[in-house]
Amino acid sequence: ETGVTQTPRHLVMGMTNKKSLKCEQHLGHNAMYWYKQSAKKPLELMFVYSLEERVENNSVPSRFSPECPNSSHLFLHLHTLQPEDSALYLCASSQDFLAANQPQHFGDGTRLSIL
Amino acid sequence: RKEVEQDPGPFNVPEGATVAFNCTYSNSASQSFFWYRQDCRKEPKLLMSVYSSGNEDGRFTAQLNRASQYISLLIRDSKLSDSATYLCVVNPNSGNTPLVFGKGTRLSVIA
Secondary structure, three states, rough: OOEEEEEOOOEEEOOEEEEEEEEEOOOOOEEEEEEEEEEOOOOEEEEEEOEEEEEEOOOOOOOEEEEEEEEEEEEEEOOOOOOHHOEEEEEEEEOOOOOOOOOOEOOOEEEEEOO | OOOOOOOOEEEEOOOOOOOOEEEEEOOOOEEEEEEEOOOOOOOOOEEEEEEOOEEEEEOEEEEOOOOEEEEEEEEOOHHHOOOOOEEEEEEEEOOOOOEEEOOOEEEEEEE
């Protein structure tokens, strides 16, 4: 049983659609993350929120838009995606951001397919 | 040099075998190290943290060599259920990247 839940588990959408991925953590953590995992590639960090504030990091196309309304919830809003955006999108949380010896806990992921 | 580098495998071993995975990291300032396990089409799950003195958890032993910037994972008495991809993960202690993940090493334990 995971302390981080993601919905939906699977999503198929056209390139012109708008959809949102949702993540909720029940661990009382202060930091939340979105990752992208494509076949044969390492996990790519997309966004980080620490205490509900977005931390600037890797540049991500503007067709991905994160939202963190509170410390327990994280959204990833999607619009006009491209076929190469098909991947597994993983949400994770950790007690604090950039603290040593703190692992991250992952949700089940949303498997996204762009038609 | 890649930030975190692992042999992708696959490692195909019989049940009961001992198997070792290696991982190297490029940033000497890295301060925390982990091994995660990821089953097919599932999320990564923390297997164990890696401590400077080395640590053991049942059949699993992790070692860290800071001088060589090298981490290892040893699995003894392999079980079929150990089949998965093992991810080497490093906290680089620089910039705004909390953790850097290797591509993973795939293990298949065969009956």
